Amino acid sequence: MIHLENRLAQKITQKTVLTPQLVQMVNLLALNRMELADMIAEELVENPVLEEATEIVEEPESGPERPGETDASDTQFETPGEREERSESTVDAPEPESAADDPFRDFDLQEFEQYLNDGASRPRETESFERPSFETFLSRPSTLVDHLEWQLGLMSIRDPLRVACEAVIGNLNEDGYLAAVDARGRETPLSLDEVARSSGSTEQDVERALLVVQGFDPVGVAARDLRECLLIQLASLPDDHPEAMQIVTDHLRSVQNRRFQEIGRALGRPLDAVLSAVEVIKALDPRPGRKYNRPEASHIEPDVFLVKEGDEYKVVANEDGVPPLRFSRTYRKMLERGETDPEVRNYVQDRFKSAVQLLKNLEQRKNMIVRVCEVIIRHQADFLDNGIDGLRPMMMKDVAEEVGVHSSTVSRAVANKYAHTPQGVYELRFFFSGAAGRAGGAETSLTLVRAKVKRIIEAEDPRRPLTDDRVAALLSEQGISVTRRSITKYREDLKIPSTRQRRVR
Numbered sequence: 001m002i003h004l005e006n007r008l009a010q011k012i013t014q015k016t017v018l019t020p021q022l023v024q025m026v027n028l029l030a031l032n033r034m035e036l037a038d039m040i041a042e043e044l045v046e047n048p049v050l051e052e053a054t055e056i057v058e059e060p061e062s063g064p065e066r067p068g069e070t071d072a073s074d075t076q077f078e079t080p081g082e083r084e085e086r087s088e089s090t091v092d093a094p095e096p097e098s099a100a101d102d103p104f105r106d107f108d109l110q111e112f113e114q115y116l117n118d119g120a121s122r123p124r125e126t127e128s129f130e131r132p133s134f135e136t137f138l139s140r141p142s143t144l145v146d147h148l149e150w151q152l153g154l155m156s157i158r159d160p161l162r163v164a165c166e167a168v169i170g171n172l173n174e175d176g177y178l179a180a181v182d183a184r185g186r187e188t189p190l191s192l193d194e195v196a197r198s199s200g201s202t203e204q205d206v207e208r209a210l211l212v213v214q215g216f217d218p219v220g221v222a223a224r225d226l227r228e229c230l231l232i233q234l235a236s237l238p239d240d241h242p243e244a245m246q247i248v249t250d251h252l253r254s255v256q257n258r259r260f261q262e263i264g265r266a267l268g269r270p271l272d273a274v275l276s277a278v279e280v281i282k283a284l285d286p287r288p289g290r291k292y293n294r295p296e297a298s299h300i301e302p303d304v305f306l307v308k309e310g311d312e313y314k315v316v317a318n319e320d321g322v323p324p325l326r327f328s329r330t331y332r333k334m335l336e337r338g339e340t341d342p343e344v345r346n347y348v349q350d351r352f353k354s355a356v357q358l359l360k361n362l363e364q365r366k367n368m369i370v371r372v373c374e375v376i377i378r379h380q381a382d383f384l385d386n387g388i389d390g391l392r393p394m395m396m397k398d399v400a401e402e403v404g405v406h407s408s409t410v411s412r413a414v415a416n417k418y419a420h421t422p423q424g425v426y427e428l429r430f431f432f433s434g435a436a437g438r439a440g441g442a443e444t445s446l447t448l449v450r451a452k453v454k455r456i457i458e459a460e461d462p463r464r465p466l467t468d469d470r471v472a473a474l475l476s477e478q479g480i481s482v483t484r485r486s487i488t489k490y491r492e493d494l495k496i497p498s499t500r501q502r503r504v505r
Contacts, residue, residue, distance in 0.1 A: 164209035167199030176289025393435035
């Protein structure tokens with residue numbers, strides 16, 4: 001018979017534990033320069049011990065001040081009563097008798113002397129102070145919904161129809177189509193019955209509302225698919241285009257595949273008439289909503305500069321916009337004088353520990369990015385001198401071995417970061433790619449192979465476009481061994497149409 005009982009046992013195991021300091025270091029390493037500036041701004045608000053070094057602070061030459069001494073900067077705005085009260089508390093304050101009474105015993109500030117002395121607190125030579133741009137005071141641009149609701153407000157219609165129109169406008173996507181997102185994240189046409197149920201309107205009101213909104217500007221808005229969008233725009237043109245209307249209605253897929261002769265045979269029209277109708281269709285806007293839903297431009301600022309000095313390149317970290325930090329002298333003196341109660345004293349000590357750890361992690365982040373970029377320079381010197389043709393294959397694990405860290409650390413160090421090079425601004429991940437075989441055992445970067453595929457296709461005869469087999473053969477003549485299947489994959493990654501779709505008859 002088996003007896004179950006509880007027992008206490010000890011065993012030794014090894015496991016990885018992420019300390020708060022390590023978690024902070026990992027998070028800092030993944031931030032780019034602009035994100036780092038935002039994080040430091042938040043830290044300056046949360047941690048009163050840290051402050052931005054924006055002015056010159058001269059340290060006294062007579063050495064560290066004693067508890068009985070005061071700083072003129074602290075007393076020049078005091079009233080006589082406050083000065084006497086401060087003097088009495090200063091005289092009565094006992095001096096630390098041993099190391100156990102040292103308020104800074106739990107952390108070392110000597111390592112960060114550069115943040116405390118006058119040298120680190122001076123403004124950077126490259127720092128420029130500019131007034132904010134006038135564009136920052138402008139109101140936000142009008143969106144598609146704003147534009148449509150403005151037009152709806154100019155109309156005199158009854159309330160049930162107005163509610164249905166607002167429901168139609170509210171269910172338009174960025175392209176201006178009446179669509180919804182399914183469980184898989186794909187956009188599907190939205191039925192009028194669904195709009196009616198979600199808004200509490202009748203289906204008849206939603207049908208009339210759809211016609212009302214489709215008459216708004218931009219023309220083609222509130223369509224349920226591309227065919228309906230193009231038909232609305234064709235119907236609004238001053239001239240009639242029966243061939244274009246029929247092509248959009250029945251042969252839109254053939255237009256996409258450039259099967260113009262098949263369209264001519266189906267319509268019983270000559271090829272010239274079909275091509276003229278296709279030109280009319282090309283002049284239409286397949287995404288009318290984008291006129292008002294323009295995506296905001298993303299600003300890219302380099303995190304490092306790869307500068308050539310003499311015959312060698314060096315890495316210069318871009319610290320413009322990242323505020324320099326230093327410890328607050330006010331809180332340092334608060335601990336040194338011993339004037340605070342234990343609760344406040346412990347809080348300030350904890351804030352100092354947090355500030356010291358942050359400065360350590362910021363320095364480690366900077367050193368890691370510089371070390372990774374130095375390895376990139378050694379591997380990609382030909383690219384920096386000659387451009388894309390000098391790009392060599394390079395893997396993150398190889399860089400990690402040279403730096404002496406894990407490959408995931410290198411991945412975080414290059415994530416969302418850009419480098420300013422003599423060839424332009426490139427994302428650091430651009431320099432990492434696999435290798436394709438070359439004659440003689442040498443290897444070439446897959447990024448370079450993709451660039452060569454794009455060049456070959458751009459230089460082809462539009463009437464006789466090259467097949468993927470032919471592109472692979474041309475690369476083989478250049479000493480690059482790539483299969484047809486790989487060429488197809490590279491072409492699709494570059495969003496280049498197939499041979500049939502590129503052919504111009």
